[in-house]
Amino acid sequence: xxxxxxxxxxxxxxxxxxxxxxxxxxxxxxxxxxxxxxxxxxxxxxxxxxxxxxxxxxxxxxxxxxxxxxxxxxxxxxxxxxxxxxxxxxxxxxxxxxxxxxxxxxxxxxxxxxxxxxxxxxxxxxxxxxxxxxxxxxxxxxxxxxxxxxxxxxxxxxxxxxxxxxxxxxxxxxxxxxxxxxxxxx
Amino acid sequence: xxxxxxxxxxxxxxxxxxxxxxxxxxxxxxxxxxxxxxxxxxxxxxxxxxxxxxxxxxxxxxxxxxxxxxxxxxxxxxxxxxxxxxxxxxxxxxxxxxxxxxxxxxxxxxxxxxxxxxxxxxxxxxxxxxxxxxxxxxxxxxxxxxxxxxxxxxxxxxxxxxxxxxxxxxxxxxxx
Numbered sequence: 001x002x003x004x005x006x007x008x009x010x011x012x013x014x015x016x017x018x019x020x021x022x023x024x025x026x027x028x029x030x031x032x033x034x035x036x037x038x039x040x041x042x043x044x045x046x047x048x049x050x051x052x053x054x055x056x057x058x059x060x061x062x063x064x065x066x067x068x069x070x071x072x073x074x075x076x077x078x079x080x081x082x083x084x085x086x087x088x089x090x091x092x093x094x095x096x097x098x099x100x101x102x103x104x105x106x107x108x109x110x111x112x113x114x115x116x117x118x119x120x121x122x123x124x125x126x127x128x129x130x131x132x133x134x135x136x137x138x139x140x141x142x143x144x145x146x147x148x149x150x151x152x153x154x155x156x157x158x159x160x161x162x163x164x165x166x167x168x169x170x171x172x173x174x175x176x177x178x179x180x181x182x183x184x185x186x
Numbered sequence: 187x188x189x190x191x192x193x194x195x196x197x198x199x200x201x202x203x204x205x206x207x208x209x210x211x212x213x214x215x216x217x218x219x220x221x222x223x224x225x226x227x228x229x230x231x232x233x234x235x236x237x238x239x240x241x242x243x244x245x246x247x248x249x250x251x252x253x254x255x256x257x258x259x260x261x262x263x264x265x266x267x268x269x270x271x272x273x274x275x276x277x278x279x280x281x282x283x284x285x286x287x288x289x290x291x292x293x294x295x296x297x298x299x300x301x302x303x304x305x306x307x308x309x310x311x312x313x314x315x316x317x318x319x320x321x322x323x324x325x326x327x328x329x330x331x332x333x334x335x336x337x338x339x340x341x342x343x344x345x346x347x348x349x350x351x352x353x354x355x356x357x358x359x360x361x362x
Contacts, residue, residue, distance in 0.1 A: 159333020
């Protein structure tokens, strides 16, 4: 009995790792796939925004925020968008720093997809942005899943910033993670 | 030199402070860990007081016998999402270092600031990893060290590690 369930678990894990994952720009034509995760309140729980309720808003978001964004990619399984990952840019004395954010349709949670996507971003961002020294991410203290993603992707936990952020009207403690270009090289 | 800490007061800057202001703002040792460039002349001091200190949302002169020997600057962030946070910076003339003046001044400033800006819940300080003196000042004032932010920002052309500290409005001692 035990031997069988162990074999089944390994097969599921192997299937997840075989998922054909890619990153590409998110386009206006992807709006229906976008709405799948953007309208899901499980997904938006730790996002600053409320779930999207109409396609018009989705189109506007893609046109006005995604398209001009310095670095925004759809996370795709078999070339269909199931989430998104982005790096923000700063200027002046803060140019060395970029902030990582990501979101994934809940149906695809628990398969290691975001960890793989983060690793793909890390593999390319320091090359595309040679001025980038530090990639950081801020995660709600209650968002344990997201903290595990960053730990598995090799980020260092630097500390908890108290009442750092106001999420949907409530102040939240956030965990600060970072990965330096020098961490990545070694 | 003996310093009577009960003689430390805080007040807004005046143009008349220009000479005293130049004594610390014109000193590289004071401005070393600040974003501002060291000032070079009385005119620059006058301009800085007029253009930066006076219009500032919360900047105070640290005074002994009403003479300016330093400054405390607290800057609330702008925008709906960030105005509940503020950033603190300060400096004291080198001649007055080592007497607990900055700590005394900060201990006076923090509750005053929270009273003046009731929407602010988090006051944060970014202190260079090598600036041990300033780390001690904020710790004695009651700021909590939250972590070290590696290669966080450029300061005067060099990439710096910085400790981030915070003092929340809820950290203030309850009124008796």
